[in-house]
Amino acid sequence: MKRFLVLTVPVLLAACSGGPPVPDWKMNAQGALERATDAFMAGRDLVEKNEFAHARDDIAATGKVDLVIRAELIRCAARTAALVFDECAGFEALRSDATAADAAYAAYLAGRAQPSDAALLPEPQRAVLAATSDATAAATVKGIADPLSRLVGAGALFKANRATPELIADAIATASDQGWRRPLLAWLNVQALRAETAGDTDEAARLRRRIALVEGQPAK
Numbered sequence: 456m457k458r459f460l461v462l463t464v465p466v467l468l469a470a471c472s473g474g475p476p477v478p479d480w481k482m483n484a485q486g487a488l489e490r491a492t493d494a495f496m497a498g499r500d501l502v503e504k505n506e507f508a509h510a511r512d513d514i515a516a517t518g519k520v521d522l523v524i525r526a527e528l529i530r531c532a533a534r535t536a537a538l539v540f541d542e543c544a545g546f547e548a549l550r551s552d553a554t555a556a557d558a559a560y561a562a563y564l565a566g567r568a569q570p571s572d573a574a575l576l577p578e579p580q581r582a583v584l585a586a587t588s589d590a591t592a593a594a595t596v597k598g599i600a601d602p603l604s605r606l607v608g609a610g611a612l613f614k615a616n617r618a619t620p621e622l623i624a625d626a627i628a629t630a631s632d633q634g635w636r637r638p639l640l641a642w643l644n645v646q647a648l649r650a651e652t653a654g655d656t657d658e659a660a661r662l663r664r665r666i667a668l669v670e671g672q673p674a675k
Contacts, residue, residue, distance in 0.1 A: 484513040488529055492603070495533050496635040520552045528560055535564045536606035538613060538641040564607070566614025579604040583612065593622035602629050606638055613645070620649070640669055 487510035494502035507530055514522045527545035534541065546553070546561050553561070559575035562568040563584060568576070573585040579599050586592035589612070596608040609626040612618050623646050630639035647662035 480513040480516060484510045484526070487513065488526060492529070492533050495530075496537070496633070496637055498637045498640075520549060521554070521557075524549050524553050524557050528557065528564070531561070531564050532607045533603070535610035535614065536603060537635075537638040538610055538645070540614070563611050564614075566611055566616070568611075568615075577604075580608055580611070583608040589617045589619050590621075592617055593619045593625070596622060597625045602633050605629050606635075609642075610638075618645075623649070636669055640666060643669065 487506045491503045491506035491510060494500075494506060507526075511523060511526055514526055524546060527543065527549065531543035531546060534543075543561055543564060546557070550558065550561075556575040559568060559572040560577065560580075562572065563576055563580060568584055570585055573581045576584060579601065582595045583592055583599075586595050592612055596605055596612065599605040599608055606626055606629055609618070609622055609629075612622060623642060626642045627639065627646060630642060643662055643666050647659050647666065650656075650659040650662060
Protein backbone atom coordinates (compact mmCIF):
# COMPACT_ATOMS: atom_id res chain seq x y z
CA MET A 456 0.00 0.00 0.00
CA LYS A 457 1.20 3.49 -0.76
CA ARG A 458 1.53 5.54 2.40
CA PHE A 459 2.59 8.95 1.12
CA LEU A 460 5.97 7.83 2.44
CA VAL A 461 8.56 10.10 0.93
CA LEU A 462 11.22 7.51 1.67
CA THR A 463 9.58 4.45 0.12
CA VAL A 464 10.56 4.89 -3.52
CA PRO A 465 14.20 5.84 -2.84
CA VAL A 466 14.58 2.89 -0.49
CA LEU A 467 13.10 0.39 -2.92
CA LEU A 468 15.13 1.71 -5.83
CA ALA A 469 18.34 1.60 -3.83
CA ALA A 470 17.58 -1.92 -2.65
CA CYS A 471 17.11 -3.12 -6.22
CA SER A 472 19.87 -1.19 -7.93
CA GLY A 473 22.91 -3.00 -6.63
CA GLY A 474 24.32 0.34 -5.49
CA PRO A 475 25.51 1.37 -2.04
CA PRO A 476 23.68 -0.18 0.93
CA VAL A 477 20.59 1.69 2.06
CA PRO A 478 21.33 3.58 5.31
CA ASP A 479 19.68 2.05 8.35
CA TRP A 480 17.87 5.28 9.18
CA LYS A 481 15.88 5.13 5.93
CA MET A 482 14.74 1.57 6.49
CA ASN A 483 13.99 2.21 10.16
CA ALA A 484 12.08 5.43 9.49
CA GLN A 485 10.06 3.90 6.67
CA GLY A 486 9.05 0.92 8.80
CA ALA A 487 8.20 3.07 11.80
CA LEU A 488 6.06 5.44 9.70
CA GLU A 489 4.12 2.52 8.26
CA ARG A 490 3.58 1.01 11.71
CA ALA A 491 2.53 4.40 13.08
CA THR A 492 -0.05 4.82 10.32
CA ASP A 493 -1.38 1.29 10.81
CA ALA A 494 -1.66 1.84 14.56
CA PHE A 495 -3.47 5.15 14.14
CA MET A 496 -6.01 3.66 11.76
CA ALA A 497 -6.61 0.83 14.23
CA GLY A 498 -7.12 3.28 17.10
CA ARG A 499 -3.98 2.25 18.99
CA ASP A 500 -2.81 5.70 20.05
CA LEU A 501 0.13 4.79 22.26
CA VAL A 502 1.66 2.57 19.59
CA GLU A 503 1.18 5.31 17.00
CA LYS A 504 2.80 7.90 19.23
CA ASN A 505 5.83 5.73 19.95
CA GLU A 506 6.35 4.57 16.36
CA PHE A 507 6.06 8.09 14.97
CA ALA A 508 8.53 9.36 17.56
CA HIS A 509 11.02 6.70 16.44
CA ALA A 510 10.54 7.62 12.77
CA ARG A 511 10.87 11.33 13.39
CA ASP A 512 13.97 10.85 15.50
CA ASP A 513 15.64 8.75 12.79
CA ILE A 514 14.87 11.38 10.15
CA ALA A 515 15.81 14.34 12.37
CA ALA A 516 19.21 12.77 13.00
CA THR A 517 20.05 13.50 9.35
CA GLY A 518 19.26 17.20 9.65
CA LYS A 519 17.01 16.91 6.58
CA VAL A 520 14.22 19.28 7.57
CA ASP A 521 12.36 18.67 4.30
CA LEU A 522 11.93 15.00 5.18
CA VAL A 523 10.84 15.79 8.74
CA ILE A 524 8.19 18.12 7.30
CA ARG A 525 6.92 15.39 5.00
CA ALA A 526 6.82 12.89 7.84
CA GLU A 527 4.63 15.34 9.76
CA LEU A 528 2.38 15.69 6.71
CA ILE A 529 2.10 11.90 6.47
CA ARG A 530 0.86 11.90 10.05
CA CYS A 531 -1.61 14.68 9.35
CA ALA A 532 -2.88 12.92 6.22
CA ALA A 533 -3.88 9.89 8.28
CA ARG A 534 -5.77 12.20 10.63
CA THR A 535 -7.60 13.80 7.73
CA ALA A 536 -8.60 10.33 6.53
CA ALA A 537 -10.17 9.74 9.95
CA LEU A 538 -11.84 13.18 10.10
CA VAL A 539 -9.66 14.56 12.88
CA PHE A 540 -9.98 18.34 12.82
CA ASP A 541 -6.97 19.25 14.95
CA GLU A 542 -4.39 21.57 13.43
CA CYS A 543 -1.33 19.88 11.94
CA ALA A 544 0.86 21.08 14.81
CA GLY A 545 3.99 19.22 13.76
CA PHE A 546 3.90 20.85 10.34
CA GLU A 547 3.04 24.29 11.69
CA ALA A 548 6.14 24.24 13.89
CA LEU A 549 8.23 23.80 10.73
CA ARG A 550 6.20 25.92 8.30
CA SER A 551 8.94 28.53 7.90
CA ASP A 552 11.11 25.88 6.21
CA ALA A 553 8.31 24.35 4.12
CA THR A 554 8.14 24.47 0.34
CA ALA A 555 5.14 25.80 -1.55
CA ALA A 556 4.12 22.19 -2.25
CA ASP A 557 4.29 21.32 1.45
CA ALA A 558 2.16 24.34 2.35
CA ALA A 559 -0.37 23.52 -0.37
CA TYR A 560 -0.70 19.95 0.88
CA ALA A 561 -1.16 21.12 4.47
CA ALA A 562 -3.90 23.48 3.28
CA TYR A 563 -5.52 20.65 1.32
CA LEU A 564 -5.53 18.37 4.35
CA ALA A 565 -7.24 21.14 6.33
CA GLY A 566 -9.87 21.69 3.64
CA ARG A 567 -8.55 25.15 2.83
CA ALA A 568 -6.68 24.65 -0.46
CA GLN A 569 -7.55 26.61 -3.59
CA PRO A 570 -8.00 25.01 -7.04
CA SER A 571 -4.89 26.87 -8.17
CA ASP A 572 -2.91 24.73 -5.70
CA ALA A 573 -3.82 21.48 -7.46
CA ALA A 574 -0.58 21.14 -9.42
CA LEU A 575 1.40 21.29 -6.16
CA LEU A 576 -0.37 18.33 -4.55
CA PRO A 577 0.62 14.65 -4.55
CA GLU A 578 -0.58 13.11 -7.80
CA PRO A 579 -3.65 11.19 -6.46
CA GLN A 580 -5.10 14.38 -4.94
CA ARG A 581 -4.64 16.82 -7.82
CA ALA A 582 -7.80 15.92 -9.71
CA VAL A 583 -9.82 15.88 -6.48
CA LEU A 584 -8.99 19.50 -5.73
CA ALA A 585 -9.40 20.54 -9.36
CA ALA A 586 -12.88 18.98 -9.68
CA THR A 587 -15.46 21.64 -10.51
CA SER A 588 -18.40 19.97 -8.76
CA ASP A 589 -18.86 17.98 -5.57
CA ALA A 590 -20.19 15.01 -7.53
CA THR A 591 -17.15 15.00 -9.80
CA ALA A 592 -14.85 15.28 -6.81
CA ALA A 593 -16.56 12.31 -5.14
CA ALA A 594 -16.26 10.23 -8.30
CA THR A 595 -12.60 11.19 -8.58
CA VAL A 596 -11.93 10.06 -5.02
CA LYS A 597 -13.71 6.76 -5.67
CA GLY A 598 -11.37 6.18 -8.62
CA ILE A 599 -8.21 6.43 -6.49
CA ALA A 600 -6.77 2.92 -6.26
CA ASP A 601 -4.90 3.23 -2.97
CA PRO A 602 -7.33 3.04 -0.02
CA LEU A 603 -5.43 5.43 2.23
CA SER A 604 -5.12 8.02 -0.54
CA ARG A 605 -8.85 7.57 -1.21
CA LEU A 606 -9.74 8.26 2.42
CA VAL A 607 -7.42 11.26 2.54
CA GLY A 608 -9.20 12.71 -0.49
CA ALA A 609 -12.58 12.02 1.11
CA GLY A 610 -11.49 13.63 4.36
CA ALA A 611 -10.17 16.71 2.59
CA LEU A 612 -13.49 17.12 0.78
CA PHE A 613 -15.41 16.68 4.02
CA LYS A 614 -13.34 19.38 5.71
CA ALA A 615 -14.03 21.65 2.74
CA ASN A 616 -17.80 21.05 3.14
CA ARG A 617 -17.94 19.19 -0.18
CA ALA A 618 -18.91 15.71 1.02
CA THR A 619 -21.76 14.07 -0.88
CA PRO A 620 -23.72 11.05 0.40
CA GLU A 621 -21.92 8.95 -2.21
CA LEU A 622 -18.53 10.12 -0.92
CA ILE A 623 -19.46 9.21 2.66
CA ALA A 624 -20.72 5.77 1.63
CA ASP A 625 -17.53 5.10 -0.32
CA ALA A 626 -15.36 6.21 2.61
CA ILE A 627 -17.24 3.83 4.90
CA ALA A 628 -16.81 0.97 2.44
CA THR A 629 -13.11 1.72 2.04
CA ALA A 630 -12.41 1.84 5.78
CA SER A 631 -14.50 -1.27 6.35
CA ASP A 632 -12.71 -3.26 3.64
CA GLN A 633 -9.35 -2.40 5.22
CA GLY A 634 -10.49 -3.12 8.78
CA TRP A 635 -9.55 0.42 9.84
CA ARG A 636 -11.58 0.99 12.99
CA ARG A 637 -10.83 4.68 13.57
CA PRO A 638 -11.85 6.10 10.18
CA LEU A 639 -14.74 3.64 9.94
CA LEU A 640 -16.22 4.94 13.20
CA ALA A 641 -15.69 8.55 12.14
CA TRP A 642 -17.44 8.13 8.81
CA LEU A 643 -20.24 5.98 10.27
CA ASN A 644 -20.95 8.70 12.81
CA VAL A 645 -21.18 11.26 10.01
CA GLN A 646 -23.67 9.07 8.16
CA ALA A 647 -25.67 8.45 11.34
CA LEU A 648 -25.88 12.15 12.13
CA ARG A 649 -27.10 12.88 8.62
CA ALA A 650 -29.76 10.19 8.93
CA GLU A 651 -30.90 11.64 12.26
CA THR A 652 -31.00 15.15 10.81
CA ALA A 653 -33.10 13.87 7.92
CA GLY A 654 -35.50 12.19 10.34
CA ASP A 655 -34.67 8.68 9.09
CA THR A 656 -34.85 7.01 12.49
CA ASP A 657 -34.66 3.44 11.17
CA GLU A 658 -31.48 4.14 9.21
CA ALA A 659 -29.97 6.05 12.12
CA ALA A 660 -30.71 3.15 14.47
CA ARG A 661 -29.15 0.67 12.04
CA LEU A 662 -26.01 2.78 11.82
CA ARG A 663 -25.80 3.17 15.60
CA ARG A 664 -25.95 -0.62 15.93
CA ARG A 665 -23.13 -0.94 13.44
CA ILE A 666 -21.10 1.67 15.33
CA ALA A 667 -21.62 -0.28 18.56
CA LEU A 668 -20.40 -3.43 16.82
CA VAL A 669 -17.21 -1.73 15.61
CA GLU A 670 -16.63 -0.29 19.08
CA GLY A 671 -16.97 -3.75 20.58
CA GLN A 672 -20.01 -2.90 22.67
CA PRO A 673 -22.17 -5.82 23.81
CA ALA A 674 -25.32 -6.45 21.79
CA LYS A 675 -28.52 -5.05 23.28
